[in-house]
Amino acid sequence: MGPFPVETERLLLREFRAEDEAAIHAYAADEEATRFTNWGPNTKEQTRAILESWLVVQRGWPREVVPLAIELKTERRLIGGTGFTPLDLKARTAVFGYVLHRSYWGSGYATEASRALLSFGFRELGLHRITAACDTLNTASYHVMEKLGMRREAHHRKDARKHGRWRDTYIYAVLGEEWRG
Ligand SMILES: CC(C)(COP(=O)(O)OP(=O)(O)OC[C@H]1O[C@@H](n2cnc3c(N)ncnc32)[C@H](O)[C@@H]1OP(=O)(O)O)[C@@H](O)C(=O)NCCC(=O)NCCS
Secondary structure (H helix, E strand, O other): OOOOOEEOOOEEEEOOOHHHHHHHHHHHOOOOOOOOOOOOOOOHHHHHHHHHHHHHHOOOOOOOOEEEEEEEOOOOEEEEEEEEEEEEOOOOEEEEEEEEOHHHOOOOHHHHHHHHHHHHHHHHOOOOEEEEEEEOOOHHHHHHHHHOOOEEEEEEEEEEEEOOEEEEEEEEEEEHHHOOO
16 A cells, blocks of 8 residues: 555555565675664565565554655566655655665665655655765665765764674755656
8 A cells, every 4th residue: 555656766665565565685684784784684584574664554544654665677576675754744854764685786776766755755645855874884775875866964973883893874965856767
Protein backbone atom coordinates (compact mmCIF):
# COMPACT_ATOMS: atom_id res chain seq x y z
CA MET A 1 0.00 0.00 0.00
CA GLY A 2 1.24 3.52 -0.67
CA PRO A 3 2.00 5.61 -3.76
CA PHE A 4 4.84 3.43 -5.04
CA PRO A 5 6.86 2.63 -7.08
CA VAL A 6 8.70 5.82 -7.94
CA GLU A 7 10.47 5.37 -11.27
CA THR A 8 13.66 6.99 -12.56
CA GLU A 9 15.57 6.47 -15.78
CA ARG A 10 17.41 3.39 -14.50
CA LEU A 11 15.76 2.58 -11.18
CA LEU A 12 12.56 1.63 -9.46
CA LEU A 13 12.00 2.68 -5.83
CA ARG A 14 9.50 0.12 -4.70
CA GLU A 15 8.20 -1.48 -1.53
CA PHE A 16 9.96 -4.54 -0.14
CA ARG A 17 8.74 -8.10 -0.70
CA ALA A 18 9.32 -11.28 1.32
CA GLU A 19 11.46 -12.73 -1.49
CA ASP A 20 13.93 -9.80 -1.22
CA GLU A 21 15.63 -11.25 1.86
CA ALA A 22 18.73 -12.67 0.16
CA ALA A 23 19.30 -9.54 -1.93
CA ILE A 24 19.00 -7.31 1.15
CA HIS A 25 21.31 -9.54 3.14
CA ALA A 26 23.92 -9.39 0.36
CA TYR A 27 24.59 -5.72 1.22
CA ALA A 28 23.39 -5.64 4.83
CA ALA A 29 25.90 -8.30 5.90
CA ASP A 30 28.81 -6.63 4.11
CA GLU A 31 31.38 -5.05 6.45
CA GLU A 32 32.38 -2.44 3.93
CA ALA A 33 28.87 -1.39 2.93
CA THR A 34 27.94 -0.98 6.60
CA ARG A 35 31.19 0.63 7.74
CA PHE A 36 29.54 4.01 8.29
CA THR A 37 25.90 3.04 8.81
CA ASN A 38 24.25 3.14 12.23
CA TRP A 39 23.33 -0.57 11.80
CA GLY A 40 25.02 -3.72 10.59
CA PRO A 41 26.79 -5.77 9.50
CA ASN A 42 23.65 -7.85 9.93
CA THR A 43 23.28 -11.45 10.90
CA LYS A 44 20.73 -13.41 8.84
CA GLU A 45 18.32 -13.12 11.76
CA GLN A 46 18.69 -9.32 11.87
CA THR A 47 18.01 -9.01 8.14
CA ARG A 48 14.98 -11.28 8.41
CA ALA A 49 13.62 -9.31 11.40
CA ILE A 50 14.00 -5.91 9.75
CA LEU A 51 12.40 -7.14 6.52
CA GLU A 52 9.50 -8.61 8.48
CA SER A 53 8.97 -5.28 10.25
CA TRP A 54 8.99 -3.46 6.90
CA LEU A 55 6.40 -5.85 5.45
CA VAL A 56 4.16 -5.01 8.41
CA VAL A 57 4.54 -1.21 8.21
CA GLN A 58 3.99 -1.32 4.46
CA ARG A 59 0.40 -2.39 5.03
CA GLY A 60 -0.61 1.13 6.05
CA TRP A 61 -0.51 4.53 4.38
CA PRO A 62 0.31 7.19 5.45
CA ARG A 63 2.95 5.94 7.85
CA GLU A 64 5.96 7.02 9.85
CA VAL A 65 8.63 5.00 8.10
CA VAL A 66 8.89 4.48 4.37
CA PRO A 67 11.53 1.87 3.58
CA LEU A 68 12.04 1.37 -0.15
CA ALA A 69 14.00 -1.09 -2.24
CA ILE A 70 16.20 0.25 -5.03
CA GLU A 71 15.75 -2.00 -8.05
CA LEU A 72 17.88 -1.81 -11.18
CA LYS A 73 15.33 -1.93 -14.00
CA THR A 74 17.50 -3.60 -16.68
CA GLU A 75 18.47 -6.46 -14.35
CA ARG A 76 15.23 -6.52 -12.34
CA ARG A 77 17.58 -6.81 -9.37
CA LEU A 78 17.37 -5.30 -5.89
CA ILE A 79 20.67 -3.39 -5.50
CA GLY A 80 20.04 -1.39 -2.33
CA GLY A 81 17.68 0.40 -0.02
CA THR A 82 16.54 3.95 0.65
CA GLY A 83 13.47 5.65 2.08
CA PHE A 84 12.21 8.10 4.66
CA THR A 85 13.03 7.03 8.21
CA PRO A 86 11.17 8.74 9.74
CA LEU A 87 8.53 10.63 7.78
CA ASP A 88 6.45 13.21 9.69
CA LEU A 89 3.60 14.42 7.47
CA LYS A 90 2.22 16.68 10.19
CA ALA A 91 5.49 18.56 10.65
CA ARG A 92 6.19 18.10 6.89
CA THR A 93 9.71 16.84 7.57
CA ALA A 94 11.57 13.65 6.77
CA VAL A 95 14.96 12.05 7.16
CA PHE A 96 16.29 9.84 4.38
CA GLY A 97 19.17 7.45 3.87
CA TYR A 98 20.61 5.03 1.33
CA VAL A 99 22.77 1.97 0.95
CA LEU A 100 23.81 0.08 -2.15
CA HIS A 101 25.40 -3.29 -2.75
CA ARG A 102 29.13 -2.70 -3.25
CA SER A 103 29.05 -3.99 -6.86
CA TYR A 104 26.82 -1.05 -7.78
CA TRP A 105 28.77 1.84 -6.27
CA GLY A 106 30.16 4.58 -8.47
CA SER A 107 27.50 4.67 -11.17
CA GLY A 108 25.43 7.54 -9.85
CA TYR A 109 22.63 5.28 -8.62
CA ALA A 110 22.49 6.78 -5.10
CA THR A 111 22.22 10.28 -6.54
CA GLU A 112 19.55 9.19 -9.04
CA ALA A 113 17.49 7.37 -6.39
CA SER A 114 17.78 10.22 -3.87
CA ARG A 115 16.86 12.89 -6.39
CA ALA A 116 13.66 11.00 -7.20
CA LEU A 117 12.91 10.38 -3.52
CA LEU A 118 13.35 14.06 -2.61
CA SER A 119 11.21 15.21 -5.55
CA PHE A 120 8.55 12.75 -4.47
CA GLY A 121 8.77 14.03 -0.89
CA PHE A 122 8.46 17.69 -1.81
CA ARG A 123 5.99 17.40 -4.70
CA GLU A 124 3.78 14.45 -3.80
CA LEU A 125 3.97 14.45 0.00
CA GLY A 126 4.17 18.24 0.41
CA LEU A 127 7.24 18.08 2.65
CA HIS A 128 8.87 21.30 3.79
CA ARG A 129 12.30 20.07 4.88
CA ILE A 130 14.31 16.90 4.27
CA THR A 131 17.50 16.02 6.13
CA ALA A 132 20.10 13.27 6.14
CA ALA A 133 23.04 12.39 8.35
CA CYS A 134 26.36 10.73 7.63
CA ASP A 135 29.64 9.90 9.29
CA THR A 136 32.08 12.74 8.54
CA LEU A 137 34.47 10.13 7.05
CA ASN A 138 31.83 8.91 4.58
CA THR A 139 32.96 10.95 1.58
CA ALA A 140 30.79 9.12 -0.95
CA SER A 141 27.69 9.77 1.12
CA TYR A 142 28.18 13.50 1.61
CA HIS A 143 29.16 13.84 -2.06
CA VAL A 144 25.74 12.45 -2.92
CA MET A 145 24.05 15.00 -0.66
CA GLU A 146 26.11 17.86 -2.05
CA LYS A 147 25.31 16.80 -5.63
CA LEU A 148 21.64 16.99 -4.64
CA GLY A 149 22.16 20.58 -3.53
CA MET A 150 21.78 19.84 0.18
CA ARG A 151 23.45 22.13 2.68
CA ARG A 152 25.74 21.03 5.49
CA GLU A 153 24.02 22.45 8.55
CA ALA A 154 25.79 20.75 11.40
CA HIS A 155 28.86 18.86 12.50
CA HIS A 156 28.11 16.84 15.60
CA ARG A 157 31.23 15.84 17.50
CA LYS A 158 31.56 12.26 18.70
CA ASP A 159 27.80 11.72 18.85
CA ALA A 160 27.74 8.17 17.47
CA ARG A 161 29.52 5.03 18.50
CA LYS A 162 30.44 2.15 16.21
CA HIS A 163 33.00 -0.65 16.49
CA GLY A 164 34.15 0.78 19.83
CA ARG A 165 34.93 4.26 18.49
CA TRP A 166 33.23 7.62 18.72
CA ARG A 167 32.26 9.07 15.33
CA ASP A 168 31.42 12.57 14.13
CA THR A 169 28.25 13.21 12.12
CA TYR A 170 27.36 15.76 9.43
CA ILE A 171 23.73 16.82 9.09
CA TYR A 172 22.62 17.93 5.62
CA ALA A 173 19.28 19.56 4.76
CA VAL A 174 17.25 21.02 1.92
CA LEU A 175 13.96 22.93 1.98
CA GLY A 176 11.07 22.50 -0.45
CA GLU A 177 11.41 26.10 -1.60
CA GLU A 178 15.06 25.43 -2.52
CA TRP A 179 14.43 22.18 -4.35
CA ARG A 180 14.79 22.22 -8.09
CA GLY A 181 15.23 18.47 -8.58
C1 LIG B 1 27.04 6.13 -0.19
C2 LIG B 1 26.65 5.28 -1.40
C3 LIG B 1 25.15 4.94 -1.32
C4 LIG B 1 26.94 6.09 -2.67
O1 LIG B 1 26.41 5.37 -3.79
P1 LIG B 1 26.88 5.65 -5.31
O2 LIG B 1 25.78 5.21 -6.20
O3 LIG B 1 28.23 5.07 -5.50
O4 LIG B 1 26.94 7.23 -5.31
P2 LIG B 1 26.97 8.15 -6.60
O5 LIG B 1 27.68 7.42 -7.68
O6 LIG B 1 25.59 8.63 -6.88
O7 LIG B 1 27.82 9.40 -6.08
C5 LIG B 1 28.92 9.23 -5.21
C6 LIG B 1 29.84 10.41 -5.34
O8 LIG B 1 30.85 10.33 -4.36
C7 LIG B 1 32.10 10.17 -5.00
N1 LIG B 1 32.85 9.18 -4.24
C8 LIG B 1 32.55 7.89 -4.09
N2 LIG B 1 33.43 7.30 -3.27
C9 LIG B 1 34.31 8.26 -2.91
C10 LIG B 1 35.46 8.28 -2.08
N3 LIG B 1 35.86 7.19 -1.43
N4 LIG B 1 36.12 9.44 -1.95
C11 LIG B 1 35.71 10.55 -2.58
N5 LIG B 1 34.62 10.59 -3.37
C12 LIG B 1 33.93 9.46 -3.53
C13 LIG B 1 31.82 9.67 -6.39
O9 LIG B 1 32.86 9.97 -7.26
C14 LIG B 1 30.54 10.43 -6.68
O10 LIG B 1 30.77 11.78 -7.02
P3 LIG B 1 30.92 12.24 -8.58
O11 LIG B 1 29.65 11.84 -9.29
O12 LIG B 1 31.07 13.72 -8.46
O13 LIG B 1 32.10 11.51 -9.10
C15 LIG B 1 27.45 3.97 -1.46
O14 LIG B 1 28.82 4.27 -1.44
C16 LIG B 1 27.12 3.04 -0.31
O15 LIG B 1 26.19 2.24 -0.38
N6 LIG B 1 27.90 3.11 0.78
C17 LIG B 1 27.68 2.26 1.93
C18 LIG B 1 26.43 2.62 2.70
C19 LIG B 1 26.48 4.01 3.26
O16 LIG B 1 27.49 4.43 3.79
N7 LIG B 1 25.35 4.71 3.15
C20 LIG B 1 25.23 6.06 3.64
C21 LIG B 1 25.02 6.09 5.09
S1 LIG B 1 24.89 7.80 5.64
